Amino acid sequence: xxxxxxxxxxxxxxxxxxxxxxxxxxxxxxxxxxxxxxxxxxxxxxxxxxxxxxxxxxxxxxxxxxxxxxxxxxxxxxxxxxxxxxxxxxxxxxxxxxxxxxxxxxxxxxxxxxx
Amino acid sequence: xxxxxxxxxxxxxxxxxxxxxxxxxxxxxxxxxxxxxxxxxxxxxxxxxxxxxxxxxxxxxxxxxxxxxxxxxxxxxxxxxxxxxxxxxxxxxxxxxxxxxxxxxxxxxxx
Numbered sequence: 001x002x003x004x005x006x007x008x009x010x011x012x013x014x015x016x017x018x019x020x021x022x023x024x025x026x027x028x029x030x031x032x033x034x035x036x037x038x039x040x041x042x043x044x045x046x047x048x049x050x051x052x053x054x055x056x057x058x059x060x061x062x063x064x065x066x067x068x069x070x071x072x073x074x075x076x077x078x079x080x081x082x083x084x085x086x087x088x089x090x091x092x093x094x095x096x097x098x099x100x101x102x103x104x105x106x107x108x109x110x111x112x113x114x115x
Numbered sequence: 116x117x118x119x120x121x122x123x124x125x126x127x128x129x130x131x132x133x134x135x136x137x138x139x140x141x142x143x144x145x146x147x148x149x150x151x152x153x154x155x156x157x158x159x160x161x162x163x164x165x166x167x168x169x170x171x172x173x174x175x176x177x178x179x180x181x182x183x184x185x186x187x188x189x190x191x192x193x194x195x196x197x198x199x200x201x202x203x204x205x206x207x208x209x210x211x212x213x214x215x216x217x218x219x220x221x222x223x224x225x226x
Contacts, residue, residue: 033213033214035214040218040219041218041219042119042206042208042216042217042218042219043160043206043214043216044216045213045214045215048212048213055212056212056213058213091160093160102148103148103150103162103165104150104162104214105162106152106159106160106161107159108158108159109159
C-alpha cells in the first residue's frame with residue numbers, strides 16, 4: 001500500500017498562469033476528494049468523485065477551477081488564471097465506500113504559492 | 116450552518132499525562148461519521164480515530180478515546196499517556212460524504 005500521492009509537492013507560479021496538480025489515490029479506493037487548506041485553518045472541501053463521476057462541488061470551486069478523474073483512477077485539479085488568493089495547500093484524499101462514507105486517507109498535499 | 120468548533124487553539128500536556136481536546140459541531144444530518152485527524156508539522160494528515168454517529172459506544176484506539184455526546188453535538192478526544200510524538204495539530208471533522216473540519220488545536224507535549 002503506497003498511500004495517496006500528490007504531484008508536485010510545491011508549485012510557485014505567477015499570477016495569471018495556469019497550474020495543474022495530480023493526485024493518485026490508494027489503488028482500490030473508489031472515492032477521491034480535493035480540499036484546500038490555508039494557513040491556520042482546517043481543510044475546506046472543494047469536490048469529490050466516485051469512480052469517474054464528479055458527484056459534488058463546493059461553492060469554493062469557482063469557474064477557474066476544474067477537476068477530472070477520467071478513468072476513475074488518478075485525478076487532476078487545474079486552476080486557470082491563478083490569483084494570489086489561490087495560494088494554499090491543496091490536499092487530496094481517497095476512501096473506499098460501499099454505501100456510506102468511510103474514513104478518508106490524505107496525501108501530503110501540493111503547496112501553491114502565487115506571486 | 117454545518118460548522119465545527121474547536122475552542123482551544125493551543126493546548127499543552129506533560130509527557131505521560133492525559134489531555135482532552137474539545138470539539139462541537141452543527142448539523143441537521145442524522146447519519147454521519149466523526150473523525151479526529153492529526154497533522155504533524157509539514158507532514159500529512161493522519162487519521163487518529165473515527166466514530167459512527169449511530170453508535171452510542173465511544174470509540175477507542177489504543178491511547179486515544181472519544182467522548183461522543185450526540186444530543187449535545189460534542190466530540191472530544193482524550194489522549195492518555197501522552198508521548199512526544201503526539202505533538203501536532205489536531206483537527207476534528209464530521210461528514211457523510213465530504214468532511215467539514217474545525218480550525219484545529221495545536222498540541223504541545225512537554226518532556
